[in-house]
Amino acid sequence: xxxxxxxxxxxxxxxxxxxxxxxxxxxxxxxxxxxxxxxxxxxxxxxxxxxxxxxxxxxxxxxxxxxxxxxxxxxxxxxxxxxxxxxxxxxxxxxxxxxxxxxxxxxxxxxxxxxxxxxxxxxxxxxxxxxxxxxxxxxxxxxxxxxxxxxxxxxxxxxx
Ligand code: HEC
Numbered sequence: 001x002x003x004x005x006x007x008x009x010x011x012x013x014x015x016x017x018x019x020x021x022x023x024x025x026x027x028x029x030x031x032x033x034x035x036x037x038x039x040x041x042x043x044x045x046x047x048x049x050x051x052x053x054x055x056x057x058x059x060x061x062x063x064x065x066x067x068x069x070x071x072x073x074x075x076x077x078x079x080x081x082x083x084x085x086x087x088x089x090x091x092x093x094x095x096x097x098x099x100x101x102x103x104x105x106x107x108x109x110x111x112x113x114x115x116x117x118x119x120x121x122x123x124x125x126x127x128x129x130x131x132x133x134x135x136x137x138x139x140x141x142x143x144x145x146x147x148x149x150x151x152x153x154x155x156x157x158x159x160x
Contacts, residue, residue: 026110029103033096034111042115050081050088052111057083058118060147066122069108071140073099074130078137081144095134101127 031040037049044051058065076095081088096104101124108122 022106023110023114026106026114029099029107030110030115033099033103033107037093042111044083049091049093050083050086053115054083055116055118056151057144057147058112058116058120060151061143062147063120064143064147065112065118065120066108066126068140068143069111070104070122070126070130071135071143073097073104073108074127075134075137075140077140079141081141097131097134101131 030042034052035042037045038052039045039049042052061068072093073096077093078091079089081091099107104127105122105124108127112118112120112122
């Protein structure tokens with residue numbers, strides 16, 4: 001009995017260490033691969049790239065947040081993006097498909113969960129699918145826009 005409890009404790013400790021290791025790996029990979037454009041603090045760099053810390057965007061996207069970010073890291077992004085009253089236009093993000101799918105999944109989950117507190121994860125399979133068939137930038141923008149429109153409708157309804 002005692003050894004069972006001990007074993008359970010050991011697993012619990014190992015589990016949380018693993019989770020921490022995963023978050024640390026995400027932080028390192030983010031710094032190595034995304035921070036040059038998006039900033040070490042993910043707050044964006046004027047004239048270069050928008051912020052990735054944007055809690056309302058990911059909240060609005062809900063479960064689609066994983067498809068959206070998986071699509072962007074595999075297909076890249078271009079065209080105009082609005083963040084608050086800031087416009088990001090004529091900027092192009094190149095696909096990040098030189099990175100292994102596992103690593104891209106770790107970074108994407110890190111951006112959602114650790115940077116934005118959004119409880120959605122991205123799997124290596126989602127990244128694989130994006131590598132095989134990268135989504136069109138217009139489709140990604142439509143997804144982002146839909147989340148924004150729905151948010152506006154909800155806000156308008158809340159006001160009425
Ligand atoms: C070479 C610069 C560059 C690098 C490196 C880069 N990005 Fe980007 N990223 C951009 C630009 C530029 C945009 C905006 C494109 C546009 O305006 O359509 C963008 C947009 C995004 C968006 C959409 C944000 C929104 O508000 O909808 C996400 C998500 C994203 N990048 C994630 C990442 C992640 C994760 C990494 C690291 C694996 C990364 N990017 C690496 C330049 C970069």
